[in-house]
Amino acid sequence: MxxxxxxxxxxxxxxxxxxxxxxxxxxxxxxxxxxxxxxxxxxxxxxxxxxxxxxxxxxxxxxxxxxxxxxxxxxxxxxxxxxxxxxxxxxxxxxxxxxxxxxxxxxxxxxxxxxxxxxxxxxxxxxxxxxxxxxxxxxxxxxxxxxxxxxxxxLSLRENVVDRSNYTNKRVPTTSLPEPWFFGREKEEAEILELLISEAKNSDAVLSILNIVPIVGMGGVGKTALAQQLYNDARVKSCFERRAWVCVSDVFYVFDITKAILQSITGLSCEGEDLNELQVKLKDSLYGKKFLVVLDDVWNEDYGKWTELFKPFEAGAKGSKIIVTTRNLPVVPMRGALPYPLEELSLDNCTSLLAFHALGATNFESHPDLEATGKKLAEKCKGLPLAAKMLGVALCNERNPDKWEAILNNKIWDLPKGKKR
CATH class of the missing domain: 1.20.930 (Transcription Elongation Factor S-II; Chain A)
Incomplete structure (x- = not known):
């Protein structure tokens, strides 16, 4: 193909x-x-x-x-x-x-x-x-x-030739492991890192709505990638005794999320246990410990579900933190926390990200014949790192300028710029 x-x-x-x-x-x-x-x-x-x-x-x-x-x-x-x-x-x-x-x-x-x-x-x-x-x-x-x-x-088109249907229920799960190369989020990373560490070290801090850090932005803007960087930062690891990463997506089941958090913290299987048993064990595991929990790709606005999920967290030590990534801004006020909006990447950073995945370098110095087209392609990504990564992967090991130009001229790249929400 x-x-x-x-x-x-x-x-x-x-x-x-x-x-x-x-x-x-x-x-x-x-x-x-x-x-x-x-x-x-x-x-x-x-x-x-x-x-x-x-x-x-x-x-x-x-x-x-x-x-x-x-x-x-x-x-x-x-x-x-x-x-x-x-x-x-x-x-x-x-x-x-x-x-x-x-x-x-x-x-x-x-x-x-x-x-x-x-x-x-x-x-x-x-x-x-x-x-x-x-x-x-x-x-x-x-x-x-x-x-x-x-x-x-x-046209006699067949359904589900490959398993790519029903995107509303089949999102690709995320992992806590960071991207191999991270561009253009130094300021945001430093600000949130300071928020995490400074409150974690403050002995007067208490677990409350102010301990939730919601990272908000449109799809593909890099919320998960930023959370991964923070989650794996050595300073974060040293501040928190317990850490857990859970990809929530659009189905917010308290039972499944609680089970995933407990397994992430203990590394033990929790099969055959009901919600009460899971929450009691999670409470015991968090008791007196500073913890960091990342809830990635959250859509739920039901305050009752949030309250149910957070019950075991009350046993944690002062300074514990919860990072929530979401595209859905109304999720944030449910717990009263102030959102941290994530904007699009600059054109230079999008160009570097595209070059990294396409050429294995952060610039076009070794391939000057591809530079002009590469920058135009990066501009088509509209500041979305996910788009730049996908394009770079598609161009991986391709060195023919004509093929780069052909992709640039493909109408599919005239994507309308995503609106901030």
Whole structure:
């Protein structure tokens, strides 16, 4: 398979994950909080899952020279970009409405969200022009989704040719082991490290909401990589007597998370035990000890689940810390902790990261014929280290400038810049 086609397949599949994440985030962050129906979101999700299930087969058929499948993939890509734009537009508007509603005694602005989902029929008597534009875009996207699903059937695309379906439930688990090379997070790493160590050494510190450090940012921006660096720092290891790393993802089961923490700390199997037994053992293991627990990729906003999970932590020593990485900002206020937002990498750092994974070096000094194209490719990554890494891996051991140029000119790289949340 050619490098350009590997990149096309990887990034179209990855971009679907972005859409799934944003749909989930909006459902949790706005719709449920305001009592808005989530029917529209679920309808979009259902059709996206149907399309996503045949992507692998579509990419294989495209490589075989099927022009109709290529046109179909182009339509899928264009629709995905337009969907993301509309979701971002809605999120921004919803945030503005919420802010204005809090500062005003009138609930008129709140009707915008309900009428957008067809729950306020009275507002349709005097429709807002801005709302009409939204509704028109929504209906257009629904129509395009249906057309793409119909065309999929006509092309006889097979589902789940490889196990890459249903990204909402099958995230790749993370590990506590750090990346081989870490770029551009020196400032952030130093600031959080100081926060961890200074409070861990403060004998007056107590385990409270202030001992939680939430690292917040969009998907692919490097939250996990930063947490890995902190978790493995020698100074952190020396400050904390107990450490545990758990990849939580979108399914927040207190039983599973408690079990994973206990196994990470003790190294023992915990099969056949119920939640009570696990929490008692975890409490005993943490009793009087300074601990660091990393909960990676968290989406849960249910305060009751957080409270249940944290019960054994109360036995820990003063100065214990909990790092939470999340794309979902509403997760953070549930425990009252202030978020630590993670921004995109600079272009120079993205270039270095791409070069490292593609060439085994942090620059293009040994390959000046690839430098100009490499920098343009790094710019396409929009500051996301995950995108730079994936591109570098796809280009690994490739030294032909024409192939680098071909990837640069591939339309799949015109990814819209992720919005900060």
């Amino acid at each position: 050619a490098i350009g086609e590997i990149v096309l397949g990887s990034f179209l599949a990855s971009f679907f994950q972005v859409l799934f994440d944003k749909l989930t985030s909006l459902t949790l962050g706005y719709a449920q909080q305001e009592g808005i129906s989530t029917t529209l979101f679920e309808k979009w999700k259902g059709m996206l899952v149907t399309i996503n299930a045949v992507l692998a087969d579509a990419e294989d058929k495209q490589l075989s020279g099927n022009p109709l499948v290529k046109l179909w993939l182009d339509d899928v890509r264009d629709l995905a970009y337009d969907m993301e734009d509309l979701l971002d537009e809605f999120a921004i508007k919803a945030a503005q409405v919420e802010s204005e509603a809090k500062s005003s005694t009138s609930r008129g602005m709140e009707k915008w969200k309900f009428s957008f989902f067809g729950q306020d029929k009275s507002s349709r008597l005097n429709p807002n022009p801005h709302l009409l534009v939204f509704e028109t875009k929504v209906q257009e996207i629904i129509g395009r989704l249906k057309a793409i699903v119909t065309t999929k059937d006509h």
